[in-house]
Amino acid sequence: MIKQPKRLPSPLLSLVPIIVLVALLSVTIRIFGSDALSGASQIILLTSTAVCSFISIVWSKISWKTIEAAIIANIASIGPALIILLIIGALSGIWMISGVVPTLIYYGIKIIHPAFFLTSTCIICAIVSVMTGSSWTTIATIGIALLGIGQAQGFNDGWIAGAIISGAYFGDKMSPLSDTTILASSVTDTPLFGHIRYMVITTVPSILATLIIFTIAGFSHHAVESEHIAVFSALLKEKFVITPWLLVVPVVTGVMIAKKVPSIVTLFLSTGLAGIFALIFQPHLLKEISEVTSGGVEANFKGLMLSLLGGTSLEMGNAELNDLVATRGMAGMMNTIWLILCAMCFGGAMVAGGMLESITASFIHLMKRRIGMVASTILSGIFLNITTADQYISVILTGNMFKEIYKRKGYESRLLSRTVEDAVTVTSPLIPWNTCGMTQATILGVATFTYLPYCFFNLISPVMSIIIAATGYKIRKINAED
Known part of the structure; x- marks a missing residue:
């Protein structure tokens, strides 16, 4: 279990490594095209990891040993x-x-x-x-x-x-x-x-x-x-x-x-x-x-x-x-494995520095109503898929973050479990640097951005989850005895 820092960075500061990642990846993909996975994207992920680690050490007073332990745990989980x-x-x-x-x-x-x-x-x-x-x-x-x-x-x-x-x-x-x-x-x-x-x-x-x-x-x-x-x-x-x-x-x-x-x-x-x-x-x-x-x-x-x-x-x-x-x-498969390892470094650093917790906490103010709660869960799951680059980590983090919130608001746990799958499982292959996105693109020999517009089930599922939440169909609150 990774120990969270006592002093969490602000959501804005927590977004800095992600902004760096997205900006550098967009430049890399534009310059290298399909060859971006042959090394350039890996360097960008490690560079973003360095930015994240620097902020964590300077701002949150996290030791490098803690960040390293989180990275090792992340990599071990995907063995x-x-x-x-x-x-x-x-x-x-x-x-x-x-x-x-x-x-x-x-x-x-x-x-x-x-x-x-x-x-x-x-x-x-x-x-x-x-x-x-x-x-x-x-x-x-x-x-x-x-x-x-x-x-x-x-x-x-x-x-x-x-x-x-x-x-x-x-x-x-x-x-x-x-x-x-x-x-x-x-x-x-x-x-x-x-x-x-x-x-x-x-x-x-x-x-x-x-x-x-x-x-x-x-x-x-x-x-x-x-x-x-x-x-x-x-x-x-x-x-x-x-x-x-x-x-x-x-x-x-x-x-x-x-x-x-x-x-x-x-x-x-x-x-x-x-x-x-x-x-x-x-x-x-x-x-x-x-x-x-x-x-x-x-x-x-x-x-x-x-x-x-x-x-x-x-x-x-x-x-x-x-x-x-x-x-x-x-x-x-070696380029894919190389990319996954670098993505796990970035995800581990984001968790150790408390940046993921800080960003997802900002969604809580959207949860005044049922649709806002489900939409926030969907957004958090997709966001974690993007930042941690692994669907398993995203499922665990999303479920743990929202479990008590759903319970306090009196909703069944199965509403959360369904929303987590609608948000995380199906969107993971749509993200080029996610383990699923990298794997499917490598196996099929079709770039993620090439197949993304045609993965209709994966694109519709999160939207359908929010629509069903808006209608309230089969969604009920429970009391303490239940």
């Missing part, structure tokens, strides 16, 4: 997430080279009609995410395949990624297996299934509105000519061995998920199984990647290792397909 990221990098590489993703794309192009593609993508990802309890796992597996299908059908990357993320975060929010769902209910002392049932009131209208938008967009989409799709299919079949046997990998992965095997174990075993299938069905591709002319065991082993650890590229005879089947492997 499992970093391991998952590395394994996802290896999995995405080997699922491609083994032919699993190309097979899913090949059959998906033939099955899913373009007019219903975006709607189908959102629903499929929602179902998988409810089953897995993990948006990350959903996006890293079925999401990548759906991205390829959408690209083959001529959809914009932003629309496809928006549909994938909308569905994945609906499932992440509503699944009893989701860590954020469990965390939000635990922090606010709300029974898990009571929390999930209460979220239906805001979540179902949000996903229905999202599906309507995607359906309209699908019918408005100018379908790619069938000859173009036929060329895609032919080139995939020419380069990869396409066989239903490769579907064993996602099926086994789904079974492990249904059996509630831990995420790290599931992803690792799925990666290993795909590696075996690569040796069986795609040895010619492993030889091409390894560049070992003699072939045999050495070529297979080297090709397999390169597929897991680094970037690979195959000549498909089509520029779009070349980009589609290119992989980054485990090494491709």
